[in-house]
Amino acid sequence: MTFSASPNIIGVPDFKSIDIDAREVAKALQVYLERGSKLTGVSLDDISTSVTRIPADPKKVTLVQLLELGMKLFDAIVWITAGRPTSHPLAEDPTITKDKIPSLHEVARSVFYVYFFLVTQARYPAGSKNTDKPRVSNFLRVLMGMAEEQHIYVDRICSFEPQKFDPAWARYVNFAGLGQEALSRFGLGVAGYRLFGPFKMYQAKENISTELKNAVLFATTVSKTPATWDIHPLTRNANILTTRGNLNKNLGNLILDVFTEEQIDEMVTSKILYAKPTREPTCRNYLSWSQNDDISGSSYIFRP
Numbered sequence: 009m010t011f012s013a014s015p016n017i018i019g020v021p022d023f024k025s026i027d028i029d030a031r032e033v034a035k036a037l038q039v040y041l042e043r044g045s046k047l048t049g050v051s052l053d054d055i056s057t058s059v060t061r062i063p064a065d066p067k068k069v070t071l072v073q074l075l076e077l078g079m080k081l082f083d084a085i086v087w088i089t090a091g092r093p094t095s096h097p098l099a100e101d102p103t104i105t106k107d108k109i110p111s112l113h114e115v116a117r118s119v120f121y122v123y124f125f126l127v128t129q130a131r132y133p134a135g136s137k138n139t140d141k142p143r144v145s146n147f148l149r150v151l152m153g154m155a156e157e158q159h160i161y162v163d164r165i166c167s168f169e170p171q172k173f174d175p176a177w178a179r180y181v182n183f184a185g186l187g188q189e190a191l192s193r194f195g196l197g198v199a200g201y202r203l204f205g206p207f208k209m210y211q212a213k214e215n216i217s218t219e220l221k222n223a224v225l226f227a228t229t230v231s232k233t234p235a236t237w238d239i240h241p242l243t244r245n246a247n248i249l250t251t252r253g254n255l256n257k258n259l260g261n262l263i264l265d266v267f268t269e270e271q272i273d274e275m276v277t278s279k280i281l282y283a284k285p286t287r288e289p290t291c292r293n294y295l296s297w298s299q300n301d302d303i304s305g306s307s308y309i310f311r312p
Contacts, residue, residue: 253293260285
């Protein structure tokens with residue numbers, strides 16, 4: 009007997025499975041991927057909108073007025089940037105007393121403290137929830153008198169983790185109005201250039217290969233070129249990784265190859281280097297570096 013495949017006999021099975029349209033799903037997820045892939049971006053749910061009192065017209069309240077009412081600087085900037093949203097209204101908080109509100113002078117010093125870290129170390133100071141604390145420059149602690157714990161300065165201007173607040177804002181600050189002490193200190197070096205420093209100050213060994221000589225000439229040229237945002241880690245041109253590889257790891261290897269142990273020890277002692285570089289066997293791009301500086305660009309950090 010032949011089995012009949014009539015629908016009346018087989019029925020219609022329901023597998024409870026859904027087959028997606030891959031192309032359409034990708035379109036739907038694109039915006040989520042773009043947001044999720046970014047380290048920066050502050051949610052309105054992360055900021056504090058607490059103030060001592062509600063201003064007469066929240067829709068017209070200024071940044072300075074918000075600070076005087078006890079709102080933190082970065083929180084206020086996010087809230088204003090969002091269009092002063094009614095979904096996250098200002099909230100009166102009686103616990104915010106006048107003695108707890110930092111003066112505008114204290115806010116200004118805290119902003120400079122944060123800015124100094126961004127320019128010289130390409131990162132924010134550690135917030136109160138961050139245990140990975142970067143080094144604090146003697147310039148800040150001694151000359152500027154900013155000797156409190158890092159989180160104090162961060163907490164004065166921000167109620168969320170500062171890393172969410174896009175640090176690229178540092179690129180657009182005009183140096184012309186900064187104090188002379190700060191300008192002099194920035195002139196000693198910014199983030200991204202520390203491992204280029206030795207090539208400006210020391211002579212490489214003579215008996216090195218042509219490949220190493222080319223790499224030394226490249227590093228020397230960059231070290232003597234005015235600092236640019238194309239090299240600064242906050243805004244580094246993505247093409248650099250493709251054309252030159254990881255700069256710090258390759259420069260570390262190059263330093264080990266072309267300078268004597270005595271020279272390197274002196275670099276560390278004089279704080280030209282934080283520490284003797286560690287050999288990175290997989291980073292060998294420097295052995296094929298050309299002499300020409302094709303990475304600095306013209307986006308000078310110390311522009312007029």
